[in-house]
Amino acid sequence: xxxxxxxxxxxxxxxxxxxxxxxxxxxxxxxxxxxxxxxxxxxxxxxxxxxxxxxxxxxxxxxxxxxxxxxxxxxxxxxxxxxxxxxxxxxxxxxxxxxxxxxxxxxxxxxxxxxxxxxxxxxxxxxxxxxxxxxxxxxxxxxxxxxxxxxxxxxxxxxxxxxxxx
Numbered sequence: 001x002x003x004x005x006x007x008x009x010x011x012x013x014x015x016x017x018x019x020x021x022x023x024x025x026x027x028x029x030x031x032x033x034x035x036x037x038x039x040x041x042x043x044x045x046x047x048x049x050x051x052x053x054x055x056x057x058x059x060x061x062x063x064x065x066x067x068x069x070x071x072x073x074x075x076x077x078x079x080x081x082x083x084x085x086x087x088x089x090x091x092x093x094x095x096x097x098x099x100x101x102x103x104x105x106x107x108x109x110x111x112x113x114x115x116x117x118x119x120x121x122x123x124x125x126x127x128x129x130x131x132x133x134x135x136x137x138x139x140x141x142x143x144x145x146x147x148x149x150x151x152x153x154x155x156x157x158x159x160x161x162x163x164x165x166x
Contacts, residue, residue: 008129011049012042030135040064043131044073044080051082055128060086060121062114063134086121088114111142 007021016022023029023046031039047057059080061069066087073080118132 008046009049009053010042011045011052015042040069040072040133041076043133044069044076044078044083047083047129047131048078048080050129056126057083058086058121058125058127058130059083060088060118060130060132062088062132062138063136084125084127086125088117088121111138114138 006025007019007023008025009022010016010019031042033039043059047059050057059069064072066085069085070080122130
């Protein structure tokens with residue numbers, strides 16, 4: 001396999017030149033920036049380049065709806081045909097207070113359910129290229145779970161029933 005085939009064209013000519021052909025395949029890359037700096041635009045171009053090369057592409061979105069992504073692409077004159085979009089929204093039962101158990105925090109369910117559904121999307125679509133947008137949403141779920149774990153630890157460790165006085 002040549003060095004050129006080990007690279008995934010980003011769809012952005014100047015960036016591909018700087019990267020000497022694109023991004024190395026089989027690796028994970030983090031695109032970081034403030035809102036409005038073009039992260040989604042770069043991600044869409046990356047997947048469009050893959051679709052043009054007849055690769056399977058998958059966009060997993062946790063922050064924008066599929067319609068918002070399509071509208072963003074249309075604003076650039078692009079079509080997202082050839083790109084599978086997996087819109088990851090919380091399951092209905094997590095949004096219904098009557099369905100939630102009082103002893104189990106929803107952040108525990110949401111993080112686990114979100115992770116399970118991301119893996120499911122990978123298995124179902126078997127993409128050559130994938131974008132996960134955004135990691136901020138996963139981080140928020142993880143932080144909520146850590147806060148829940150800390151509250152639980154404090155209440156179990158410092159509760160009167162666990163204290164012993166000599």
